[in-house]
Amino acid sequence: DAGVIQSPRHEVTEMGQEVTLRCKPISGHDYLFWYRQTMMRGLELLIYFNNNVPIDDSGMPEDRFSAKMPNASFSTLKIQPSEPRDSAVYFCASSFQRASSTDTQYFGPGTRLTVL
Amino acid sequence: GIQVEQSPPDLILQEGANSTLRCNFSDSVNNLQWFHQNPWGQLINLFYIPSGTKQNGRLSATTVATERYSLLYISSSQTTDSGVYFCAVERINGNQFYFGTGTSLTVIP
Numbered sequence: 001d002a003g004v005i006q007s008p009r010h011e012v013t014e015m016g017q018e019v020t021l022r023c024k025p026i027s028g029h030d031y032l033f034w035y036r037q038t039m040m041r042g043l044e045l046l047i048y049f050n051n052n053v054p055i056d057d058s059g060m061p062e063d064r065f066s067a068k069m070p071n072a073s074f075s076t077l078k079i080q081p082s083e084p085r086d087s088a089v090y091f092c093a094s095s096f097q098r099a100s101s102t103d104t105q106y107f108g109p110g111t112r113l114t115v116l
Numbered sequence: 117g118i119q120v121e122q123s124p125p126d127l128i129l130q131e132g133a134n135s136t137l138r139c140n141f142s143d144s145v146n147n148l149q150w151f152h153q154n155p156w157g158q159l160i161n162l163f164y165i166p167s168g169t170k171q172n173g174r175l176s177a178t179t180v181a182t183e184r185y186s187l188l189y190i191s192s193s194q195t196t197d198s199g200v201y202f203c204a205v206e207r208i209n210g211n212q213f214y215f216g217t218g219t220s221l222t223v224i225p
Contacts, residue, residue, distance in 0.1 A: 103164050104161045
């Protein structure tokens with residue numbers, strides 16, 4: 001397997017624009033996680049899915065953020081409209097289980113987002 | 117939320133030295149994991165260890181859940197161990213995963 005795939009790897013956009021980040025989890029993994037990493041706030045869990053269903057989105061900062069998982073092999077994180085404070089590295093991760101001995105999360109390489 | 121504190125914040129070691137990283141958390145947890153982020157930003161899961169002890173090569177981890185701390189041991193450190201080590205926890209009956217601020221490790225040849 002190629003691991004967790006994220007695209008794009010880098011995104012530079014202007015304030016107010018819509019941004020869509022994409023993630024392809026490892027095949028067979030039932031859980032998918034979206035994280036954000038910034039210098040100020042560190043690593044934060046934004047939302048996670050189980051079998052394509054959002055389980056907890058309490059980490060999503062505000063209504064400008066939305067995430068979908070239309071099928072087991074694809075998820076998107078959308079920011080609309082984007083703001084400079086959204087600049088961060090966004091990671092996607094997937095795992096076979098959660099809160100168990102097989103809860104090994106495999107991370108994608110991340111998308112570095114810069115909002116000007 | 118739950119507070120997750122890691123110490124030390126920074127650590128510089130000579131290659132071959134041993135080290136202990138600590139993670140304290142403020143509430144009972146049913147999920148605790150250690151991660152390594154290498155200098156290029158890649159995150160790798162090291163251990164799932166809500167309690168007990170595990171070992172994987174030169175790395176081992178121990179969590180004492182009743183005292184709300186976990187330790188990550190690195191023996192015979194190598195330059196490839198450099199990076200930031202994160203502890204992350206999930207509270208019992210919770211869904212959120214909270215990360216500590218990390219320990220930045222630099223191993224000097």
